[in-house]
Amino acid sequence: MKEEMSSVDIRYVVRELQSLVGSRVDKIYHDGDEIRIKLRTKEGRQDLILQAGKRFHVTTYVKEAPKMPSSFTMLLRKHLSGGFIDAIEQHDFDRIVKIRVGDYTLIGELFRRGNIILVDGENRIVAALRYEEFKDRAIKPKAEYKFPPARENPLDVEWERFKELILEEEVEVVRALARKLNMGGLYAEEILLRAEVDKKKKASELSEEELKLIFETMKALFTEDPKPNIVYKDGNMHDVVPVELKVYENFEKRYFSTFSEALDEYFGKVTLEKAKIEQTKKLEAKKRQLLMTLKKQEELLKGFEEQAKANQEIGDLIYANFTMVERLLDEFRKATERLGWEEFKKRIDEGKKAGNKAALMVKSIDPKEKAVTIELEGKKVRLYLNKSIGENAELYYEKAKKAKHKLEGALKAYEDTKRKLDEIEKLIEEEMKKELAVKRIERRKKKWFEKFRWFVSSEGFLVLAGKDASTNENLIKKHMDENDLYCHADVYGAPHVVIKDGQKAGEKTIFEACQFAVSMSKAWSQGLYSADAYWAYPNQVTKQAPSGEYLGKGAFMVYGKRNWLRGLPLKLAVGVIEHEGENYVVCAPVEAIKAHTDKYIIIRPGSLKKSELVKRIRRILEKWGYKVKEEDIMATLPPGNGDIVEVIG
Structure with a gap:
């Protein structure tokens, strides 16, 4: 999916935006890496958006202005508001636009991270979105503004120079075109497709005839009448282009009367989606936390339910086998008193080997706790020899009671978490219905x-x-x-x-x-x-x-x-x-x-x-x-x- 404009895109949109020359700069807004210039034109209000490293076009998608304007905003307003646009230009064939207002020029760098710079009549930097230094130039106050090193312009390049540039490359012709003629991979591929030249062919292996055909096709493409369209892939927006491209021949398309409209629809929809995501991001994070909490609480509830049920059943089981359990308690108690715990344990082991029924019921012995664990109807029952049968049963009933009490508390916490989750989901739904921080200005054609x-x-x-x-x-x-x-x-x-x-x-x-x-x-x-x-x-x-x-x-x-x-x-x-x-x-x-x-x-x-x-x-x-x-x-x-x-x- 396309994320920024190419040099070709900029050429077409700058040519189209000449209609804004003479417009009055009303107000300027700054948010993040973009500025919006509100203009008064012959046709009424127009909003021009310039986003560093991304895009430049007229927009109907308008963000809510920050309550406190930045210092960059104030400087732009001071020097540009009230002025009239004298020129809108593309620097060479680069991803750089220039908007001249009186003695000042606003420069938008749309390559890589990008920047927005205001220079005065002497080409000195008055303000910039960000200040930075490079190997061959510096963006800092009062410094002379220098353009990045120039690359070849495919519109101006002569035949002999074109041939020289392409033939000096030991790579595929598509890469040679994209790299040497500053047009990007898409248009390099389009030129070769129209010229019917294999894009994977080595540049150095091209014949004079093939080179001439590529050269003429390139010149024709970049002077072609616009036919702006958004390209869709699998039902989703994939690209926005100023002309009909052969590479997208079999794709679904939507056409527009101007390239600026197409760019606005494309990038505007992307902006709206980002705004929706931004607005609900914190709520979604809270929702995820609550869902995790809910899952843990469900596990706790299940655990407390099982504890309460198991302990209740063992308590009931002791009373259901009252005579036998009481007899075992009495026998075990007398044996430990007479023989001691070590000998008792030894006798139980011997009894198991001999097949003694009572001995076979014993699963473990704990001398420290004076307890014997037996198996009763498939369940392990721990009996304390220093307690009566009733007291042993009561221990399990007490455990069941505590588990039920914890279950009640956990259930309240669970219901509270569910309520909070419902509230968050309603808030998310409301946020999606709310007027977004980015809204679209619907402009009908005036009569x-x-x-x-x-x-x-x-x-x-x-x-x-x-x-x-x-x-x-x-x-x-x-x-x-x-x-x-x-x-x-x-x-x-x-x-x-x-x-x-x-x-x-x-x-x-x-x-x-x-x-x-x-x-x-x-x-x-x-x-x-x-x-x-x-x-x-x-x-x-x-x-x-x-x-x-x-x-x-x-x-x-x-x-x-x-x-x-x-x-x-x-x-x-x-x-x-x-x-x-x-x-x-x-x-x-x-x-x-x-x-x-x-x-x-x-x-x-x-x-x-x-x-x-x-x-x-x-x-x-x-x-x-x-x-x-x-x-x-x-x-x-x-x-x-x-x-x-x-x-x-």
Whole structure:
């Protein structure tokens, strides 16, 4: 089973991750040998994972962040947070990735144990996951960062150099390729399979034609269009590769649209399994201890039961043979008193030889304890000659009683251990059901209108507003049609608002759209309670500026008649509505929200910090059964502080 990415894997994923160039670094998390970079991209949130010695890709499997960030985390956040990714590169064809953010470069070494190093603009080491020294380089603060000794790049190698490298090896061609061209055994084998050259053939024995075929096949493989897939063996994940490989021709496969998705599914599942194991490891160890204890207790219980039963039976046996046992006791006692123990023993031995019935019953003699052990109905019975028959029987009954008492205690301990074992098994079951320390962020594909602020009016019309200069520009240029209506607040920096198919809309929708325009403007953060807005037709809105003036990104001119609505209240409602088959948290004019849900929260400009307002809204929505992320609520609210004035529902 694959445990780390190859140079080929890194080449494909780095090429794919060029889409992240320009993304803003939001926050960085560090746990063990991996870091996770939370990015703000054009498509929304993305998480980039870099694990020393293992992997590098976008992930949806997110570990719970450590409560106390490490010093390495703090250094990375200090220098990288808020910056923009300028470049993502692979160093040569090596298992090394570079992420450049402004004047800093984060270097991920994915070979052997691996490392993660931050260097400044002068290539000096600012911080590293671990500091260490090697024969040819040192990873320590302020030292110049040096890459490991370079190996041959199969993408750049020329024909003559390739031939020289392969022919100087006195080993099988598959080993020569893997070793000299830095590609690993899998791809060396794949190249030879495609070229139909025996992988076990000595490199030095290859013909010019075979060498040329291998060279061309290698170049073709490493420039092949991606077809990412996870390879399964016996129903289990076996490998994850960026292209279709002939070596896995007869294996079951699952295909993905991007290699990063395939890597995430593969390594993410492995991470989840490890997290489950980690979470239950201590409980499983405790369970094993309890099972061992239970086994010992079961053996003890069996022993005490047998002791109690055996001693009870011997006691009963003495009384069942009362006359004979009493006669034997009397005879043995008199004989030992008259003859002494040595002579008594001698007479018993003689009696056995003569076939004396009483002598044959004797199994052992203990002069020290003044006891004789006889066999009675197949059981050995120890009789003390200085005690009466009743006292001898009582000794066995007492032993049986003590064994029963111990049995009761052992039984309680056994039941207690079983109870603890049941509790541990329930805890293990609960742990498996619990949300793991690693959770998967399920990302659905956003619909086109989610790029903007939006709501559905009380009359059912879709209303859109820009979020910033880029989305304002995009909204007017690409999404405003001739049948729409345009709205704008009489406030500097207010968003452009478009009512889709708005020329069919009634006064209620136009009022709501204009109210939305003033509420989503800077008038909200200024604490105003009302402002003016107008509506116009799409053909009145143009990028053509008055003579001598320039309109920046997101700015447009409106010519002709403006239809004004004065004194519009800055008041909105937040609720969860259903639209196009999905639920969305939406912030819009009260009447618009009210038309689509009977539970909503009315807000106005106020003194409560936006972050605290978001928390309070989230708690209310959770009480209503909606699990909504704070960042989703934050994205819908107007700019600035506010207050909750009423909760309906």
